[in-house]
Amino acid sequence: MKKLTLVLVLISISVNCFSQGLLQEKSNFTHQDTLRGTITPERSWWDLTYYHLDVNINPEDKFISGKTSVYYRVLKDNKELQIDLQEPMKINSVIQNGKTLAVRHDGNAHFISLKDDQEIGKVYSVDVFYEGYPKEAVRAPWDGGFSWKKDDNNKHFVATSCQGLGASVWWPNKDHMYDEVDSMLISVTNPKGLSNISNGKLRSKTENNDDTVTSHWFVNNPINNYGVNVNIGDYVHFSEVYEGEKGPLDLDYYVLSYNLEKAKEHFKDTPKMMKAFEHWFGPYPFYEDGFKLVEVPYLGMEHQSSVTYGNQYKKGYLGRDISGSGWGLKFDYIIIHEAGHEWFANNITYKDIADMWVHEGFTTYSENLFVEYYYGKQAGSEYVIGQRKGISNKRTIIGEYNVNKGGSGDMYSKGANILHTLRQLIEDDEKWRQILRGLNSVFYHQTVTTEQVENYISQQTGIDLTEFFNQYLRTTMIPTFEYEIQNGKLKYRWTNIVNNFDMPIEVTIDSKKQWLFPNSEWKTLAIKSDGIEIDKDFYVYSKEL
Numbered sequence: 001m002k003k004l005t006l007v008l009v010l011i012s013i014s015v016n017c018f019s020q021g022l023l024q025e026k027s028n029f030t031h032q033d034t035l036r037g038t039i040t041p042e043r044s045w046w047d048l049t050y051y052h053l054d055v056n057i058n059p060e061d062k063f064i065s066g067k068t069s070v071y072y073r074v075l076k077d078n079k080e081l082q083i084d085l086q087e088p089m090k091i092n093s094v095i096q097n098g099k100t101l102a103v104r105h106d107g108n109a110h111f112i113s114l115k116d117d118q119e120i121g122k123v124y125s126v127d128v129f130y131e132g133y134p135k136e137a138v139r140a141p142w143d144g145g146f147s148w149k150k151d152d153n154n155k156h157f158v159a160t161s162c163q164g165l166g167a168s169v170w171w172p173n174k175d176h177m178y179d180e181v182d183s184m185l186i187s188v189t190n191p192k193g194l195s196n197i198s199n200g201k202l203r204s205k206t207e208n209n210d211d212t213v214t215s216h217w218f219v220n221n222p223i224n225n226y227g228v229n230v231n232i233g234d235y236v237h238f239s240e241v242y243e244g245e246k247g248p249l250d251l252d253y254y255v256l257s258y259n260l261e262k263a264k265e266h267f268k269d270t271p272k273m274m275k276a277f278e279h280w281f282g283p284y285p286f287y288e289d290g291f292k293l294v295e296v297p298y299l300g301m302e303h304q305s306s307v308t309y310g311n312q313y314k315k316g317y318l319g320r321d322i323s324g325s326g327w328g329l330k331f332d333y334i335i336i337h338e339a340g341h342e343w344f345a346n347n348i349t350y351k352d353i354a355d356m357w358v359h360e361g362f363t364t365y366s367e368n369l370f371v372e373y374y375y376g377k378q379a380g381s382e383y384v385i386g387q388r389k390g391i392s393n394k395r396t397i398i399g400e401y402n403v404n405k406g407g408s409g410d411m412y413s414k415g416a417n418i419l420h421t422l423r424q425l426i427e428d429d430e431k432w433r434q435i436l437r438g439l440n441s442v443f444y445h446q447t448v449t450t451e452q453v454e455n456y457i458s459q460q461t462g463i464d465l466t467e468f469f470n471q472y473l474r475t476t477m478i479p480t481f482e483y484e485i486q487n488g489k490l491k492y493r494w495t496n497i498v499n500n501f502d503m504p505i506e507v508t509i510d511s512k513k514q515w516l517f518p519n520s521e522w523k524t525l526a527i528k529s530d531g532i533e534i535d536k537d538f539y540v541y542s543k544e545l
């Protein structure tokens, strides 16, 4: 497991705004959702230390079989251990110290009765043998599973993706995000003539006498379950070494043989990305594992240290600028966005998918920081502001806890704009950069809650941001600056806000920029002109009465 945070939770987040502005319908959750999304007693007594996933993949039959060896440290007395594996995959047997163990099956959760004493503080392991025809991805990576595709030469092109759905869709594991394994070995056997690329670094490759090959990939850092992936194809490889903040970093690229020349040109965005993100967020978090881009038959995913790529070698998002500002066509969206997740998703990881904005909000925000790094501050602002058109404000950004339920898709564009607005309040770009870097060092290789992130930012800025985050993350209301200008007097206030929301805002009055400090009560100011201009960097609405 990742180390617990050292930051004291000093500021409590008020949750009494939950009833305000919530248009979200209460979903109906099942017993299975609870088993999947809760830190059950059968999970909480043990701490993951190591996995060896050893899997044989047969693309011809779309069949997989293998074993996960789960190593864990005992924290509390208990002898029943929960492992997850989703139907139609089947557990064949579970073995500890040579003894076959009884398993109680409850849908996708499997409760193993251990026979040996489980001494507190000691490390044990269980081998879970399994097989089956795993769920096929419907629309990878959003509705994931196995993508069994063929490349243009009719060769097998196979990849996994499983965020949200869960890694237990294809291998047995402790499928809850709070507990990350410390390191992991991934051994994949596949037909000869094809290569498998997984996370971390290739330790060895062996040829078997049944026309298959086995590759062993070692991940030297904590990794979240959905980050683990296999990618099998007719890959060719090229690489470079990037001189980064922590020294030389291997950048490895695996692409289909016929895309080599295109990739060599197009992937020049990778070292550019690394330079910008190390500047903003601090050192790449997984130097030991290197960084890879791996071509896949779907759009892409932030698989840790083996970011998968399927953006068709186009700039933008499949050739489109999602910001409409023009800046979105200056870079490959998938390279920049998915690699941004190495800091926010893979380094700092949500404990519960309800807090997924910590991944997507910060990573979408990273796109405009990339733009700013190369094209200036104005360009970055235009990019993030341009993304507002995609915000729907129909559901809250924070999802529902303990049932594996993420919040609204607004966590991307709105999340980015919340951070952009926050930066205005801090009024100190270097401090803001140090906060972004600080998040990545204080929560280095940890799983976190949104409250931890919110509190850290409040502490570092010295601004109590409780209402700010409650407003934007926990309601769908957008603060509305209501004002009236009459007889040389500006009257203004906030409406559509949670209790005690009093965010200052920058406006231009009489051709001069100045701060106003509205709250829910009317305030007045003497002015000369008959109009004011609200700084567009703030994600707010305005209404002149």
Ligand SMILES: [Zn+2]
Pocket: 337, 338, 341, 359, 360, 363
């Ligand atoms: Zn993302």
